[in-house]
Amino acid sequence: MSKYTSWGCYPKIDQRGVCLADKRGELPATPESFLPYGNGRSYGDSCLNAEGLVVSSQALNHFISFDPQSGLLVCEAGVKLNEILKLVVPHGWFLPVTPGTKFVTVGGAIANDVHGKNHHLEGTFGCHVKSFELLRSDSQRLLCSRDQNAEYFAATIAGLGLTGMITWAEIQLKRVPNPAIKMENIKYQTLNEFFEISKDSDQDWEYTMAWVDCIASGSRLGRGHFTRGNHAGAHQASPKASSKTLQVPLTPPISLINPLTLKAFNWAYYERQRQHTKSAISHYEPFLYPLDSINDWNRIYGRKGFLQYQCSVPETHSYDAIKELLGRIASAGFGSFLAVLKVFGDKPSPGLLSFPSPGATLALDFPFVEGKTLALFKQLDDVVVEAGGRIYPAKDAHMSAELFQQFYPNWRELEVLRDPKISSSMWRRVTQE
Amino acid sequence: MQNIVIFGATSAIAESTARIYAERGDRLFLVARNEQRLNDIVADLQIRGAQSVDYLIQDLGELDQLEVCVAKIKDTFQRLDVVLLAHGTLSDQPACEQSLDLTLTELKTNGLSFISLLTLLANEMEEQRTGSLAIISSVAGDRGRQSNYVYGSAKSLVSTFSQGLRNRLSKQNVQVLTIKPGFVDTPMTAHLPKGALWAKPEQLAEGIVNAIEKKKNVVYLPGFWRYIMLIIKHIPEFVFKRLSL
Ligand SMILES: Cc1cc2nc3c(=O)[nH]c(=O)nc-3n(C[C@H](O)[C@H](O)[C@H](O)COP(=O)(O)OP(=O)(O)OC[C@H]3O[C@@H](n4cnc5c(N)ncnc54)[C@H](O)[C@@H]3O)c2cc1C
Ligand SMILES: NC(=O)c1ccc[n+]([C@@H]2O[C@H](COP(=O)([O-])OP(=O)(O)OC[C@H]3O[C@@H](n4cnc5c(N)ncnc54)[C@H](OP(=O)(O)O)[C@@H]3O)[C@@H](O)[C@H]2O)c1
Numbered sequence: 001m002s003k004y005t006s007w008g009c010y011p012k013i014d015q016r017g018v019c020l021a022d023k024r025g026e027l028p029a030t031p032e033s034f035l036p037y038g039n040g041r042s043y044g045d046s047c048l049n050a051e052g053l054v055v056s057s058q059a060l061n062h063f064i065s066f067d068p069q070s071g072l073l074v075c076e077a078g079v080k081l082n083e084i085l086k087l088v089v090p091h092g093w094f095l096p097v098t099p100g101t102k103f104v105t106v107g108g109a110i111a112n113d114v115h116g117k118n119h120h121l122e123g124t125f126g127c128h129v130k131s132f133e134l135l136r137s138d139s140q141r142l143l144c145s146r147d148q149n150a151e152y153f154a155a156t157i158a159g160l161g162l163t164g165m166i167t168w169a170e171i172q173l174k175r176v177p178n179p180a181i182k183m184e185n186i187k188y189q190t191l192n193e194f195f196e197i198s199k200d201s202d203q204d205w206e207y208t209m210a211w212v213d214c215i216a217s218g219s220r221l222g223r224g225h226f227t228r229g230n231h232a233g234a235h236q237a238s239p240k241a242s243s244k245t246l247q248v249p250l251t252p253p254i255s256l257i258n259p260l261t262l263k264a265f266n267w268a269y270y271e272r273q274r275q276h277t278k279s280a281i282s283h284y285e286p287f288l289y290p291l292d293s294i295n296d297w298n299r300i301y302g303r304k305g306f307l308q309y310q311c312s313v314p315e316t317h318s319y320d321a322i323k324e325l326l327g328r329i330a331s332a333g334f335g336s337f338l339a340v341l342k343v344f345g346d347k348p349s350p351g352l353l354s355f356p357s358p359g360a361t362l363a364l365d366f367p368f369v370e371g372k373t374l375a376l377f378k379q380l381d382d383v384v385v386e387a388g389g390r391i392y393p394a395k396d397a398h399m400s401a402e403l404f405q406q407f408y409p410n411w412r413e414l415e416v417l418r419d420p421k422i423s424s425s426m427w428r429r430v431t432q433e
Numbered sequence: 434m435q436n437i438v439i440f441g442a443t444s445a446i447a448e449s450t451a452r453i454y455a456e457r458g459d460r461l462f463l464v465a466r467n468e469q470r471l472n473d474i475v476a477d478l479q480i481r482g483a484q485s486v487d488y489l490i491q492d493l494g495e496l497d498q499l500e501v502c503v504a505k506i507k508d509t510f511q512r513l514d515v516v517l518l519a520h521g522t523l524s525d526q527p528a529c530e531q532s533l534d535l536t537l538t539e540l541k542t543n544g545l546s547f548i549s550l551l552t553l554l555a556n557e558m559e560e561q562r563t564g565s566l567a568i569i570s571s572v573a574g575d576r577g578r579q580s581n582y583v584y585g586s587a588k589s590l591v592s593t594f595s596q597g598l599r600n601r602l603s604k605q606n607v608q609v610l611t612i613k614p615g616f617v618d619t620p621m622t623a624h625l626p627k628g629a630l631w632a633k634p635e636q637l638a639e640g641i642v643n644a645i646e647k648k649k650n651v652v653y654l655p656g657f658w659r660y661i662m663l664i665i666k667h668i669p670e671f672v673f674k675r676l677s678l
Binding site for chain 1: 445456469470473474476477480481618620623627631
């Protein structure tokens with residue numbers, strides 16, 4: 001069993017890897033290619049390199065400096081976001097941007113230029129990175145920032161690990177009055193309503209997103225729960241985090257997610273809240289990381305693994321495109337527990353191939369079913385292309401070279417700055433001529 | 434606030450353990466031979482909240498230096514609350530079979546250096562009548578196997594020595610904890626394929642701190658290794674010698 005896997009376990013790759021011993025270490029001098037590897041929380045094959053090695057940042061897990069006055073943090077690239085929170089929250093600081101799991105490394109967060117529920121105000125993770133060191137296979141160490149080696153800075157943010165190994169990074173944290181979240185959960189009936197609530201919430205709510213019932217169709221299409229939150233005021237007593245974590249003990253031979261369990265779950269989840277709006281003060285963990293309390297939850301999809309489909313579509317086409325996507329998913333009868341809808345903002349990222357752009361983003365998980373999953377994805381791709389949208393590489397395992405090159409016309413600039421010794425399974429797939 | 438001393442502080446298991454104490458605001462004294470890596474660790478532990486972090490660069494295979502080393506620690510800490518011995522090398526068994534020099538070096542690193550330190554530290558602990566000596570041995574010390582009996586016999590020496598020491602120091606209210614990890618995913622074992630039995634250094638660290646607090650004598654970490662080793666120890670020798678373990 002390889003310990004280097006992707007979160008979706010699809011495609012199945014028996015990945016070989018080595019660890020960089022410390023931040024002064026050298027990259028492997030083997031003839032085969034390699035790829036930096038963080039914590040394998042990418043769903044598809046962007047964190048794997050079937051034809052060569054991965055180089056794990058696992059041992060690069062030290063803090064280098066932290067200034068509780070300015071909120072400037074310097075740490076090694078393998079430090080995970082949960083460690084950062086543990087350190088900085090007691091000092092009144094918070095991550096400026098965080099994805100839906102805290103078990104990602106700083107290097108991984110930069111290489112995919114991850115976004116969170118506050119994208120409409122704070123942009124991507126890369127917007128808050130001041131500098132980092134990039135180790136190249138020829139042993140060069142480039143100090144990269146907006147002013148120094150600026151082309152490498154831009155290409156490495158959302159650079160899919162291809163420009164070199166980030167050894168450490170400097171991040172500007174965010175001051176918060178309280179780590180706890182004052183939140184509202186609004187049960188809404190139609191897709192139109194989603195867009196209205198989202199628009200109303202954009203200015204005054206830092207975190208916004210919705211869970212969508214992807215089984216609902218017809219007039220109920222797009223119904224769901226809109227969740228929005230702000231950091232609570234300084235004097236609000238913070239609720240305790242639950243220390244309970246569940247563990248999925250093993251991978252069942254077949255997926256536990258099937259049309260029956262799916263229907264039951266989506267119905268129950270939608271109906272769990274009677275009233276229209278529910279407010280609460282929540283610890284930040286269940287609010288930002290609802291899935292992190294179940295260890296290895298990806299196992300429930302069985303040995304064949306699963307895929308996530310995350311796309312974004314531009315503002316002008318948002319409503320129509322999302323409607324069409326949800327329609328196609330509902331009629332396939334083949335959705336997931338986790339369908340997430342959010343509207344991105346327009347804060348530009350320094351990253352060359354950054355995924356978010358103004359408009360709506362939809363993300364859903366699907367078990368891998370022979371002949372079925374990829375056929376549905378093909379149908380969804382057509383909608384995304386038509387709307388002028390794109391697919392998120394961090395979640396992808398299926399995008400064709402043709403689509404990728406259309407979605408990310410800058411890819412050739414990245415290719416020029418790519419370290420000649422670095423490659424990935426995804427990169428080979430999406431850059432085929 | 435406790436005074437914590439760690440030998441082999443650059444070990445992955447030791448470092449994870451040090452982080453737990455640092456986050457509690459304890460005072461640490463670290464001993465290791467790799468200066469640059471130790472510097473990284475010192476800065477990290479300070480940021481994580483350690484009250485103070487002192488350190489000494491020392492190759493623990495230099496047995497004649499260890500007395501001075503322990504004396505320097507005593508200059509910093511009058512009282513030793515927890516002392517963790519964590520250094521070690523996973524011996525290359527086939528290479529040892531071809532080299533007496535290498536075999537003896539391995540026995541020195543994994544066996545004699547522990548015996549030296551424990552001999553010196555035991556007297557300090559005996560005098561202060563308090564504190565914990567936590568010693569990382571290994572399940573490999575429970576039974577000699579063809580695939581790693583050089584490493585295993587060094588660990589066996591450490592286990593038996595600490596057992597005797599426990600017997601002696603229990604009268605002085607000093608805990609002697611023998612820690613027997615199974616497979617742990619650390620740089621020491623980076624070259625080995627990993628399966629379901631493998632634990633993470635963080636898990637080990639929690640187990641170690643827990644066992645120290647509970648004043649345990651011997652712990653297998655993770656706990657299921659107690660049962661695996663129970664079986665392995667009870668296979669009759671006439672059967673065992675034919676196996677390729
Ligand atoms: C439950 C869950 C929720 C998620 N929610 C979100 C979300 O809300 N928003 C979002 O944007 N993403 C989300 N993701 C995806 C995740 O944030 C990204 O895939 C992230 O990049 C994973 O980081 P990692 O440390 O696991 O890196 P890996 O997955 O191991 O690697 C990711 C990429 O980073 C590169 N890389 C890793 N380390 C380095 C380094 N030191 N130097 C250079 N390159 C490096 C790799 O080569 C690879 O290309 C989610 C994932 C999960 C499992
Ligand atoms: N990993 C396992 O599966 C496992 C299982 C059972 C027991 N153990 C034991 O657990 C302990 C910790 O090991 P680990 O798994 O954390 O491996 P590790 O990270 O490789 O740590 C071993 C450490 O020992 C240090 N060391 C070796 N020789 C030394 C010397 N002569 N002087 C000073 N330091 C020396 C090494 O320092 P350098 O970096 O300078 O080389 C390294 O930091 C060891 O006693 C090991 O035998 C481990």
